[in-house]
Amino acid sequence: MALSKLDQLYRQVILDHSQHPHHEGTLEDSTDQIELINPSCGDVIQLQLRIEEDRVQDIRFSGHGCTISRASASMMTDVMIGKTKAEAFELTQGFSELVQGKEVSDVEALGDAALLNGVAKFPARIKCATLSWKALEKALAAAGQDEN
Amino acid sequence: MKLDSQRLKKDFPILQQQVNDEPLIYLDNAATTQKPAAVLDALQMYYETSNANVHRGVHTLAERATNQYEAVREKVRQFIHANETAEVIFTRGTTTSLNWIARSYGEANVFEGDEIVLTYMEHHSNWIPWQQLAKKTGAILRFIPLLESGELDLKAAEELIGGKTKIVAVSHCSNVLGVINPITELAEMAHQAGAVVVVDGAQAVPHMPVDVQELAADFYTFSGHKMLGPTGIGILYGKRHLLEQMEPVEFGGEMIELVEEEDSTWKELPWKFEAGTPNIAGVIGLGAAIDYLSTIGMEKVHIMEQELIAYLWPQLEKIDGVTMYGPTDPAVRTGVVSFNLEGIHPHDVATAMDMEGVAVRAGNHCAQPLMRRLNLQSTVRASFYLYNTTEDVDKFVAAIQAVKEFFQYGTL
Numbered sequence: 383m384a385l386s387k388l389d390q391l392y393r394q395v396i397l398d399h400s401q402h403p404h405h406e407g408t409l410e411d412s413t414d415q416i417e418l419i420n421p422s423c424g425d426v427i428q429l430q431l432r433i434e435e436d437r438v439q440d441i442r443f444s445g446h447g448c449t450i451s452r453a454s455a456s457m458m459t460d461v462m463i464g465k466t467k468a469e470a471f472e473l474t475q476g477f478s479e480l481v482q483g484k485e486v487s488d489v490e491a492l493g494d495a496a497l498l499n500g501v502a503k504f505p506a507r508i509k510c511a512t513l514s515w516k517a518l519e520k521a522l523a524a525a526g527q528d529e530n
Numbered sequence: 531m532k533l534d535s536q537r538l539k540k541d542f543p544i545l546q547q548q549v550n551d552e553p554l555i556y557l558d559n560a561a562t563t564q565k566p567a568a569v570l571d572a573l574q575m576y577y578e579t580s581n582a583n584v585h586r587g588v589h590t591l592a593e594r595a596t597n598q599y600e601a602v603r604e605k606v607r608q609f610i611h612a613n614e615t616a617e618v619i620f621t622r623g624t625t626t627s628l629n630w631i632a633r634s635y636g637e638a639n640v641f642e643g644d645e646i647v648l649t650y651m652e653h654h655s656n657w658i659p660w661q662q663l664a665k666k667t668g669a670i671l672r673f674i675p676l677l678e679s680g681e682l683d684l685k686a687a688e689e690l691i692g693g694k695t696k697i698v699a700v701s702h703c704s705n706v707l708g709v710i711n712p713i714t715e716l717a718e719m720a721h722q723a724g725a726v727v728v729v730d731g732a733q734a735v736p737h738m739p740v741d742v743q744e745l746a747a748d749f750y751t752f753s754g755h756k757m758l759g760p761t762g763i764g765i766l767y768g769k770r771h772l773l774e775q776m777e778p779v780e781f782g783g784e785m786i787e788l789v790e791e792e793d794s795t796w797k798e799l800p801w802k803f804e805a806g807t808p809n810i811a812g813v814i815g816l817g818a819a820i821d822y823l824s825t826i827g828m829e830k831v832h833i834m835e836q837e838l839i840a841y842l843w844p845q846l847e848k849i850d851g852v853t854m855y856g857p858t859d860p861a862v863r864t865g866v867v868s869f870n871l872e873g874i875h876p877h878d879v880a881t882a883m884d885m886e887g888v889a890v891r892a893g894n895h896c897a898q899p900l901m902r903r904l905n906l907q908s909t910v911r912a913s914f915y916l917y918n919t920t921e922d923v924d925k926f927v928a929a930i931q932a933v934k935e936f937f938q939y940g941t942l
Contacts, residue, residue, distance in 0.1 A: 385885050385933070387885050392936075397937075422893060423893045447875065448875035448876075449874075504881060
């Protein structure tokens with residue numbers, strides 16, 4: 383059956399993250415927040431961040447999304463918490479290349495998110511995977527401007 | 531009376547392929563339809579034998595192209611039962627048609643405090659032009675609510691449409707709910723209030739007989755690509771006395787009578803609206819599509835779709851966790867079926883179905899306000915057309931079952 387190809391996209395770890403996402407909810411002591419919409423499907427993600435001493439101290443996400451976007455948001459928070467802003471930005475670039483099917487030098491650094499490489503074979507879903515990462519990238523850029 | 535969809539399917543070269551190693555089941559017809567060989571041949575033939583610019587040459591090809599172009603205008607007139615060809619204007623599509631009405635008729639007739647009445651089920655293309663017109667003029671937007679069934683609340687409509695109403699803009703058929711709206715009744719309410727009714731017919735003309743005079747529509751718009759024709763060609767129908775008082779939205783060649791340094795005069799209807807070189811091949815292709823549909827007969831097309839939905843509906847109802855939207859009464863619905871699978875995001879459903887060769891749409895279907903009213907983020911939409919068979923329905927239902935199991939158990 384052709385559905386077996388779906389396993390490349392929806393690996394068990396991805397389904398687990400989507401069904402039991404990490405860091406879903408809100409942060410009471412957030413320093414930064416952002417909302418991003420995927421206009422093609424209407425999915426929306428809100429990120430709340432606590433950025434202190436140039437580091438992403440904590441993140442929570444909320445909103446509506448598909449399996450891919452929820453799993454990706456969960457994986458993103460796992461890997462980002464504790465990173466410096468520069469490291470976090472670097473990771474967003476690496477992830478963007480990964481889901482476009484490009485070589486990524488340090489795949490390990492992406493944690494579970496590395497398993498989203500199957501998205502490259504489903505181009506219509508790349509935006510689902512990158513929504514939370516783009517949101518973070520924008521939040522980091524805005525946070526940088528505030529300090530300058 | 532029954533149509534042989536299996537036979538019709540053979541007329542569509544694109545449908546003879548496999549997608550993801552499965553036979554293609556194309557169920558995204560509300561977005562765009564596939565083209566029969568007759569339409570593709572007409573395009574090829576036009577470019578091979580008749581290509582020239584229209585209305586501006588005396589040579590043989592120019593005359594041939596002009597004749598073919600204008601012959602399609604007459605075909606469209608007959609197809610929608612307009613009074614005369616002067617009322618049939620070629621545009622890029624429904625969106626352009628609606629924008630032109632809002633820009634030209636709207637800006638000349640709608641003023642501060644006037645009311646424009648829409649429905650909550652409108653496509654963005656029949657929403658934003660009026661929203662922007664209201665912002666520009668200070669007019670007020672009013673919305674006809676929906677009943678639980680997905681049909682329009684006509685009692686509420688009667689109260690909304692009144693002395694201040696200048697325009698009632700409504701879709702003939704919803705691209706999400708599949709409901710057929712009672713245009714004649716709404717037109718009567720509009721006319722009693724001294725307003726005009728603008729109809730978005732994009733989801734109606736391809737699927738059922740449409741008689742603009744019987745509907746009493748003042749303006750009626752639709753697209754060629756949703757009715758087997760090429761993209762980039764559509765129709766703006768308007769009653770002559772309304773079109774005559776309207777200024778063209780676009781200026782340039784083809785639409786002028788006399789150009790002086792400081793002023794110009796326009797050609798008569800319908801050409802005053804058709805600035806620049808039009809989509810001639812698109813028009814020719816639309817003509818071939820109308821021929822194809824007319825040979826079958828629109829009444830037959832409509833009945834065939836209703837039979838297909840009658841075959842599908844009980845099967846969908848039986849699947850645990852499936853929620854369907856829109857009316858259950860087959861008499862007021864088209865072949866557009868929006869639904870959700872409990873606990874599975876529409877995008878995941880659409881990707882999974884694509885792996886089964888089944889092309890469906892997932893998203894908000896350019897109807898964000900409607901989604902908000904229904905408390906939904908998005909839906910899956912399967913939209914059927916004359917080449918879809920009962921076998922297609924069977925495969926579609928089997929695919930839903932398979933997708934449900936995949937996401938329930940994480941694997942197969």
